[in-house]
Amino acid sequence: MPPPPAGVGSRVSLRYRLPESGAEAFTDVVGHLEALSPVVVVRTKSGELVEINPTDVVSVRELSHAPVRNSQIRAVEHAAALAWPGNEHQWLDGWLLRAAGGAGKAANSAVPLLFSSDLSALSAIAQWYGARGLPPWLALPERLLPVRADGVDPHRVLTVALSGDLDVTLPPLPDDRWLQISGRDVPVEVLSAVIDGDVGFATVADAAVGRVAVTTAPDGTKWAGLSEVTVRSDRRRQGHGRALCDVLLAWAAARGATHAYAQVPDDNAAANGLAESMGFRLHHRARYVLL
Incomplete structure (x- = not known):
């Protein structure tokens, strides 16, 4: 079994091999982890307990503890951005740009907070940070914008x-x-x-x-x-x-x-x-x- 991303009580999407199938067949279950040994137990939304042999588990992905809408993600990120505005900030096409002379990424990054935020602003964001001699960091909440790049300092x-x-x-x-x-x-x-x-x-x-x-x-x-x-x-x-x-x-x-x-x-x-x-x-x- 792959190492679980979180412990018992976390909500996960788990893919596992169907032991009764003659061929390589897989299925998924979403729910809260109830146990990891001697068998993996997942409690689904309906209350069903699904028991899985650990050797049949292919992948485990941690999910939000309860389903979360994009608007709820934006709300938390908005409050968090106001809590770390740096010593200079500016709104640009739905993004909040923050600068603090390089003192930590939280206060030196641009975060998309409005529904109008899109990728068309990236060039202007890079120029804004370049004018201040700072690297153009983006603080990207999951699901909001499909920016293709290697993640740096992923966080929960x-x-x-x-x-x-x-x-x-x-x-x-x-x-x-x-x-x-x-x-x-x-x-x-x-x-x-x-x-x-x-x-x-x-x-x-x-x-x-x-x-x-x-x-x-x-x-x-x-x-x-x-x-x-x-x-x-x-x-x-x-x-x-x-x-x-x-x-x-x-x-x-x-x-x-x-x-x-x-x-x-x-x-x-x-x-x-x-x-x-x-x-x-x-x-x-x-x-x-x-x-």
């Missing part, structure tokens, strides 16, 4: 509904200790930038730091975006990351956020594990592509 966008009324006070700027623990070379003016929203910075037990931004999607939903979550290497596996995220999300919920998202690299097992342990589930995938 995970979401969760928020609840709770605990009020927490966070500063709108990172202090020197926050910057030291973070270790990232991102200017304060880029870290603190947000469009029509609020941003806060937390430090927990002198061991973990993180950033949260509350912005509003076009449908009116207030989203909390977690980012820059860092735990000191000598203080990991002690619960500080979870405690930090709890503080950040409590602050966001007190400011009206009803949902939260986290953009996590595919290959960051620790970050994906932490997010999923807190109830975050896959909403969609995205990737950075260089023009």
Whole structure:
């Protein structure tokens, strides 16, 4: 069996060999993984449990935890783009172009956010970034535009509904200790930038730091975006990351956020594990592509 892209509980499309067929015949099943051993068990939307011998599994592809419309992907990506606008941004034919002197791809990429976004703008996007001495990165959510290029830094966008009324006070700027623990070379003016929203910075037990931004999607939903979550290497596996995220999300919920998202690299097992342990589930995938 190929290594599953996610663990038990994830929603997948699984292709497997039909063991009773005389020839090589295959079929697919879509549902939630209930077990991986001794047999693979997938629970379909109707509640049927499909049992499959692991040796018959040909491929496994992780899907969003529940079916997601393109408009819902745009809504989350819109809120996320407002949370990382860089220190310069501009709308161009439905794309939001962001520049921050090269300090990370999130604040130095163009993202298609409107239905009018199409590939005709790519030349102008390349010129805009070229005039600023920056590489023309595109932040591409899955399914929205068919740009053919090798993906760079593919990541998962995970979401969760928020609840709770605990009020927490966070500063709108990172202090020197926050910057030291973070270790990232991102200017304060880029870290603190947000469009029509609020941003806060937390430090927990002198061991973990993180950033949260509350912005509003076009449908009116207030989203909390977690980012820059860092735990000191000598203080990991002690619960500080979870405690930090709890503080950040409590602050966001007190400011009206009803949902939260986290953009996590595919290959960051620790970050994906932490997010999923807190109830975050896959909403969609995205990737950075260089023009």
